[in-house]
Amino acid sequence: MNEPWVKVYNAANNLEAHSLKGMLENENIAVQLSGESLGSAAGELPADVVQVGIWVCENQVTAARVLIERYENADYPDWRCPNCGEQNEGQFEICWQCGHDKHTF
Ligand SMILES: [Zn+2]
Known part of the structure; x- marks a missing residue:
């Protein structure tokens, strides 16, 4: 069954x-x-020139918007991985280096 896809957000760049x-x-x-x-x-342009659309299935639009809003409003502090000591940006839930979950100590 094919749900229609809906664009819920324009990210400023690929990283976001x-x-x-x-x-x-x-x-x-x-x-x-x-x-x-x-x-x-x-490739010659800075990555942040191109906006990236975020698309979700129509039946998940509401849930996605709530999460995106939370993401936009939250001011996550950076955190240091207790497993490998890597510094991670606050919006990441797991350590990019070793995959350790931020909430597991
Ligand atoms: Zn780690």
């Missing part, structure tokens, strides 16, 4: 898009990104 995608997928929301290929084709 992928952070949001990861966050939404953690909540079992399927995500598609648009505009990425533009970004890599225009």
Whole structure:
């Protein structure tokens, strides 16, 4: 069964898009990104020139918007991984270096 996809957000760049995608997928929301290929084709341009659309299934739009709003309003502090000592940005739930969950100590 094919749900229609709805764009719920324009990310300013690929990094933000992928952070949001990861966050939404953690909540079992399927995500598609648009505009990425533009970004890599225009390799000479700074990455933040190209906006990336975040698309979710129509029946998950409401849930996705709530999560995105929370993401936008939250001011996450950076955190240091207790496992490997790596410094991570606050919006990431797991250490990019070793995969350690931020909430597990
Ligand atoms: Zn780590």
